[in-house]
Amino acid sequence: RSPSDLCLPLPVLQVAHCQMIRDLSACLLGQSLRVDCRYENKTSNPLTYEFSITKDSRKHVIHSTISVSENAYRSRANVTMHKNLLCLYLQNFATTDEGVYTCELKATNDYTGNQIKNITVIKDKLEKCAGFSLLIQNTSWLLLLLLSLPLLQAVDFVSL
Numbered sequence: 091r092s093p094s095d096l097c098l099p100l101p102v103l104q105v106a107h108c109q110m111i112r113d114l115s116a117c118l119l120g121q122s123l124r125v126d127c128r129y130e131n132k133t134s135n136p137l138t139y140e141f142s143i144t145k146d147s148r149k150h151v152i153h154s155t156i157s158v159s160e161n162a163y164r165s166r167a168n169v170t171m172h173k174n175l176l177c178l179y180l181q182n183f184a185t186t187d188e189g190v191y192t193c194e195l196k197a198t199n200d201y202t203g204n205q206i207k208n209i210t211v212i213k214d215k216l217e218k219c220a221g222f223s224l225l226i227q228n229t230s231w232l233l234l235l236l237l238s239l240p241l242l243q244a245v246d247f248v249s250l
Contacts, residue, residue: 145189
């Protein structure tokens with residue numbers, strides 16, 4: 091018998107990423123740095139994250155649910171989580187905070203490994219955060235305003 095006669099169909103395990111980072115961007119919001127980590131989550135499993143900076147060939151954890159944040163950043167950093175968007179806010183952003191920022195995501199029970207994306211942040215090259223990004227993140231207040239216009243016109247509060 092030849093080896094090809096012994097071929098048996100073997101099940102193939104498909105591995106699908108439960109989350110995937112789509113985009114990593116940075117901008118200035120007043121005196122704060124905002125780093126937006128947009129991702130696609132294909133599971134309802136809890137998501138853990140880590141924002142870090144690499145400067146002088148050393149990794150510094152800014153804010154994390156995976157590991158411990160460094161003292162130097164604890165009082166200046168906070169993270170908000172919207173639907174498929176993690177936002178890091180670093181207050182009093184200075185040139186000493188320049189470096190390569192990393193967003194790392196891991197879904198619980200996702201054995202395919204962590205998703206990681208980097209962005210180089212230089213203060214003089216950062217754009218100001220666009221005001222309309224708040225509209226993209228949360229449009230419910232805009233919808234409420236538009237639905238309220240006829241009522242406001244009816245009571246002569248707003249004249250168009």
